[in-house]
Amino acid sequence: MQNKKFDVIIRGGTAVTAQGIQTADIAVTQGKIMAIANELSGSAETEIDARGLLVLPGGVDTHCHIEQISGAGLMNADTFKSATCSAAFGGTTSVISFAAQHPGQKMRNVVADYAVLAKTGAVIDYAFHMIVADTGNENLTHDIPELIAQGHRSIKIFTTYDKVRQDDKSILDLLDLAKRDNALVCFHAENDGLIRNMTEKLLAQGKTAPKYHAASHPREAEIEAIERMCRFSEFTGARIMIFHVSTREGADIIRRARARGVDVQAETCPHYLFMTVDILEREDPARFMCSPPQRTPDDQEALWEAIADGTIQLVTSDHAPYRMDDIGKFANGADAPFNRIANGMPGLETRLPLMFNAMVSEGRMGIEAFVELTATAPARAFGLHNKGQIAEGFDADIAIWDPTLAKTYQANDLHDNVGYNPYEGTTIVGAPITVLSKGRLIVTDGTCVAEPGSGEWLSMDSRSN
Template structure:
């Protein structure tokens, strides 16, 4: 029997729907969008007035590291509670983080452990990529196929880093399983030999400061590895995603691979679009160390071109939070060489405002393009049905934006547990002010109201072309 009332309605806003930008109202029942119309058919128990504001699907961030132990044995600064709180305040209502395996571990136990952490802390819905570090001991033959069947249909492979990288044979074996069982394989694509070669040279020459991190990850490392992974995808027929593309050449390789019919997608991140390598010459450069490193203005322009022509379909945060102390960046001391400083920056809370400002406020692209890049396309890429769109039958995950609200980021004004904002001093126009997750208001007038553990695990559907 149809409910006599909506649980919640959102009225008066400018809504991005499958039909485009419309002035319509939204009726929500049992956490789902039940009706979208200029005049809703029922009254509501609760209302949100969105007059004069944009009503957009909640962001979907499919690349973030949460409560994760790195290959070097460091725990991220964020728990699922602090990370997803920060995500919600930035307008994101779905995360896909990592269940990170280390050598000797069974993948099924790794996934179970991460699911338990998220079940306790996450305030928004979530899924996982399986980081595969060990294909032996039944992991590839038993655990991974079983987990794929359960709905964990994304695998992450590193082509570098001592404790997690896979050699070419193992990568091909994983791609074969993914193709057979219906999973997508995501790559951190950098050539390990080139990085080792450059790192040894720099250290031998006494060039150990954080600014030399960029030189230790030359663009050629990304170029070679992206080309090789695209060829592996072509050979196996598996569907792949290249994470955090940072170079002009990397984007062009993906463009050419897609033109050949290879089932490959690409993402980039705000720190490649809004930072250049010069930032490693600034005060406290360890704050900005990430892999791959930031590149040049020319690379930024090429990445924006790749976004415009559809070569890069996803922009994610690569939220990798480490505090600026002995628990994080400086686990090996404040004077540690660049290769002993943890890589990564917080980004869950800043991703959407930075992209909204660049695309919508500054007129680089349409409102619909912003929504697709940051919500719809990521949800589709990883089979997150019910996410990334405002449509009847979809989850009521909605962010209401004040497109006129201006914010200048401060030194430490994010709601995560990292302790600094890498975009300090950046001014953005357009901010999410009210956020709804599964029909629950979790941010109201920029104030957080979410409850730890209220987010749900999401099953991924099999990948499509």
């Protein structure tokens, strides 16, 4: 390595690598990590002094809604540029967002349209989940298999919501297809009938305020749907992922299913770990509305237990950005009932700092578990095999963290286009200060310096996980 010339060398940081925690220099050439060594010889066009700092793999956020039209016809607040810049400020360097099909659409056209948006806006690398709302029109027989073969190996299914939910037969057809072609099927798992039943009862009683949203999505809706989807996976042999698990019972169902050999993985989100249902009693509660809703302190503890024992392998943002205005949350009027208020919160930028604060600064599980949960495991689950680790040959997606940097979130201090921070008033210790994507500086000195469109599409590897 004497006198070798690299593009970038990060010197002297405490790195979490595939081999563990070590003080190391990390050399990058042509977007790849070329060498990891103590006091690495050689030079580079760009040298970064990381002494006293942590050098971590960039986060991989596999659940975010970007520049997406909802089933109700609302465009969310972020473009690929604003969302991915926000993600980068939070230390995330790869995202999987959604190509959302609506009834009557050809899936190949849907994916192509989202690809254009991402190609011109994204500043970090990205992939897509295919939201399947229509299995007819040759989508099941032609478009979806063809897209899987091209590398779009993740399918998203809703078991609730008008216009996008699939019945059991369609779900089984998609699971059979995924099993045959080695794709992963992800579920928003809530029982539609239970939600409809409770919503009708609440509205009939005049309980229309946003705080009643939680009651309209009872925990039994999640419990029943997770159990059913695990059974469907067991029946078909298909790999599945349960999104945004929020209840103790949901985690228990997944734990038991995995114990009997069902190929199911699961994720949860920061808003289930750091918020409880009483947040809907606060001022402007619509900003905290999400589905499933936040639950109880006991559920929070159960989710941490499930993370610790491997039942839940990922923590993702479920970034679903709607502004608090008449083109966002209140598109149906300022006094709209809870069932006509857009669901979702921003989370791309806050996911990693919140988890770092809990797991590292407060010592809940430690830095290696933090990296596994927020970078390595998500990359592995979705076949992004050059992401999520600091290791030779991997993409140089790197976030340099100051573990002592304390910050109290303010009302509107994020870099997305949502206009509010749901974690206003929360203090975190530890934050990324410099972020690289494939060796390119994308965040430095408090600025996103990446060019829109500099991110690249990621093919999902066909290997089973």
